[in-house]
Amino acid sequence: MSLDLKTDPAAPPATTPEYETLLDLVKFRMSVRNLKPDPIPDDYVTKVLEVARWAMSGANSQPWEFVVVKDAAKRRQLYDTYMNENMEFIYWMERQRALELRHPAFQVPGVTDPHKELKIIQDKQNWYDAPVHIVVLGDGRRQWGTVQGAHTFGRAQTHLWDGLANASQLIHLAAASLGLGAQWVTIHIPEAFHKILDVPDLLTFYLIIPLGWPAVARRPGWRRELDEIVHHDHYNRDLYMTNEQAYEWLFRLRGATIPKYKSSEVDVSAQEEAARDK
Numbered sequence: 001m002s003l004d005l006k007t008d009p010a011a012p013p014a015t016t017p018e019y020e021t022l023l024d025l026v027k028f029r030m031s032v033r034n035l036k037p038d039p040i041p042d043d044y045v046t047k048v049l050e051v052a053r054w055a056m057s058g059a060n061s062q063p064w065e066f067v068v069v070k071d072a073a074k075r076r077q078l079y080d081t082y083m084n085e086n087m088e089f090i091y092w093m094e095r096q097r098a099l100e101l102r103h104p105a106f107q108v109p110g111v112t113d114p115h116k117e118l119k120i121i122q123d124k125q126n127w128y129d130a131p132v133h134i135v136v137l138g139d140g141r142r143q144w145g146t147v148q149g150a151h152t153f154g155r156a157q158t159h160l161w162d163g164l165a166n167a168s169q170l171i172h173l174a175a176a177s178l179g180l181g182a183q184w185v186t187i188h189i190p191e192a193f194h195k196i197l198d199v200p201d202l203l204t205f206y207l208i209i210p211l212g213w214p215a216v217a218r219r220p221g222w223r224r225e226l227d228e229i230v231h232h233d234h235y236n237r238d239l240y241m242t243n244e245q246a247y248e249w250l251f252r253l254r255g256a257t258i259p260k261y262k263s264s265e266v267d268v269s270a271q272e273e274a275a276r277d278k
């Protein structure tokens, strides 16, 4: 089916079926951090990547490439490397914050032994077992196609990452549209991952997206309301946060997102209970 969206500018409809479908889909999609090991159709992976390749990118430079990892040993290696290098690194940085302000994945109330805590945090994720990992790579040379100003030294060179983020977002949406779950696994320390998949050094190892059937129920997400984020004709200074409000915002954010986070992960409550300081 091809879309035939000719609305009348003089009398535009209140909405269109396409808009409603899109809104439903973006609200339905959620990060799924507990995926079943059962296989997914190869054709679904192709369908997901077919959507991804239509992402926007600076000058249409299309900096992305995707590695579809199905090999169980390689998936395990990706996971173990993530846990031992990324997760361990992020954990010790998160420990520098008050418990209630840490990222939701790094809060284990009542467990003060850091090694026990880290183990519980790691066990909340089981994505090595997800049947497919899509690895998103970027080739910065393709961004030579965009305006030179985007590469000016001393200015943020964001076009590569913006393009990769757009493609990754579409992967998540396409997965949700097929009933699949997906997780965004940020890579903070990429070097070791290159070796696992023989990725050339010059390429950016951007992201791992485990794909599979969700093992958790969908539940509604949380976002700031439009009247908090939209300005009309000029910046509304009433919406501008003081530094103190920015600090308080973190508490509000954590309060709103921690329940959703917990429900998207592997349930480790028994393990948490056993490790809790008595």
Ligand SMILES: Cc1cc2nc3c(=O)[nH]c(=O)nc-3n(C[C@H](O)[C@H](O)[C@H](O)COP(=O)(O)O)c2cc1C
Pocket (backbone or CB within 6 Å): 029, 030, 031, 032, 033, 183, 184, 185, 186, 221, 257
């Ligand atoms: C730049 C970026 C980095 C993210 N990193 C991670 C990550 O490393 N691990 C993870 O489980 N989710 C990660 N996420 C997913 C967010 O936590 C998630 O999108 C957010 O909490 C909203 O929840 P939802 O996706 O369920 O709507 C990331 C998302 C983005 C866009």
